[in-house]
Amino acid sequence: MILVTGATGNVGRGVAEQLLAAGQEVRALTRNPDRAHLPAGAEVIRGDLSEPETLPPALEGVTAAFLYAVPGTAPAFLKAAKDAGVRRVVLLSSLAVDDDAEVQPNFIAAFHAVIEDAIEESGIEWTFVRPGAFDTNAYQWLGQVKAGDVVRLPFGEAVTAPIHEADIAAVAVQALTSDGHAGARYQLTGPQALTLSAQVQAVGEAIGRPLRLEEVSPEAARQAMIQHVPEHIVDTIMDLQAKSVGREAFVTDTVEKVTGRPARTFAQWAADHADDFR
Ligand SMILES: NC(=O)c1ccc[n+]([C@@H]2O[C@H](COP(=O)([O-])OP(=O)(O)OC[C@H]3O[C@@H](n4cnc5c(N)ncnc54)[C@H](OP(=O)(O)O)[C@@H]3O)[C@@H](O)[C@H]2O)c1
Known part of the structure; x- marks a missing residue:
């Protein structure tokens, strides 16, 4: 039995689906x-990583677990996992984690690094799946796309190599179900560097309606975002975007190396999710 936490999320849902398709028994938390x-086909169980008493029933009979990173919850999860005899943990971490840094560069890197450290110390076999920017971040424009042809964002020339959630899930599934991934820190990106403007355009092509990005000031965007997202996370995201303007994006071929198939393009993601934007 494989436990999937974060199973209703972008990545975890794909992990559960792909495990089931591969004939694995799945418990989704x-x-x-x-x-x-x-x-x-998935056994659904109510649980909360912040409520340790919900974890033993979720972990009973589990040999491997896909872990979604919730700050402050790793020690209790790992204790319950060891007590249950779990042999393998695959963590959804972040490309932001810097192995060489004495102090992690930002809040996102720091909270994932703390969880990685706890897993390393636990003695359970582990794999860290560290994706960069997700294709699904484009869902943040959903309202604007539905309302018109202009997406107003700061940093239109910010460059990333965004990754399809199904590719992150595919790597996690390999790590959960096959040998040879213990101790790996997989840095995952999509196959190509793209500006935010190009991503907006690609969504337009997928839905058959020209879309364009119009730059707004970072401060205006920040004010809008902090209505929905904690301020320290907004500041980290804005800072990362500002730093990726005009920079070459980091691109890896790890998805292909681990899964045997090339990483999906952003255009593919936009086609896969076009109906959501219509
Ligand atoms: N977006 C990016 O560009 C990016 C880049 C690199 C890394 N990441 C990392 O990837 C993760 C986001 O993944 P995602 O997009 O798949 O997530 P998501 O779609 O935002 O879903 C969040 C998931 O976490 C679960 N969850 C939240 N709090 C929980 C708790 N206390 N106990 C149990 N489950 C809990 C939710 O489950 P329920 O609500 O069903 O309980 C849900 O399945 C974050 O750790 C983020 O830092 C993101």
Whole structure:
């Protein structure tokens, strides 16, 4: 039995689906089973990584676990996992983690690094899946795309190599189900560097309607974002975007190396999710 936490999320849902397709037994953890709409075939269990007493039933009979990173929850999860005899943990971490840094460069890197350290110390076999920017970040423009042809964002020339959630999931599934991934820190990106403007354009091509990015001031964007996202996270994201303007994006071929198939392009992602934007 494989436990998937974060199973209703962009990545975890794909992990659960791909494990089931590979014939694995899956238990999917969610705080709200009634709203989870998890794939048929998964055993759905109510649990909360912040409520340690919910973990032993979720981990009973589990040999490997896909872990979604919730700050402050790793020690209790790892204790329960060891007590249950879990042999392997695959963490959804972040490319932001810097192995060479004495102090992690930002909040996102820091909270993932703390969880990675706890897993390393636990003695359980581990793999860290460290993706960079997700293709799904484009969902932040959903309202603007539905309302018109202009997406107003700061840093239109910020460059990343965004990754499809199905490719992150595919790497995690390999690490959960096959040998040879213990101790790996997989840095994952999509196949090509793209500006935010090019991503907006690609969504337009997928939905058959020309879209363009119009730059707004970082401060205006910040004010809008802090209505929905904690301020320290907004500041980290804005800082990362500002630093990626005009820079060459870091691109890896790890998805292909681990899964045997090339990473999906952003255009593919936009086609896969075009209906969401219509
Ligand atoms: N977006 C990016 O560009 C990017 C880049 C690199 C790394 N990351 C990392 O990737 C992760 C985001 O992945 P995602 O997009 O797949 O997530 P997501 O779609 O935002 O989903 C969040 C998931 O976490 C679960 N969850 C949250 N709090 C929980 C708790 N206390 N106990 C149990 N489950 C909990 C939710 O489950 P329920 O609500 O069903 O309980 C849900 O399945 C974050 O760690 C982020 O830092 C993101």
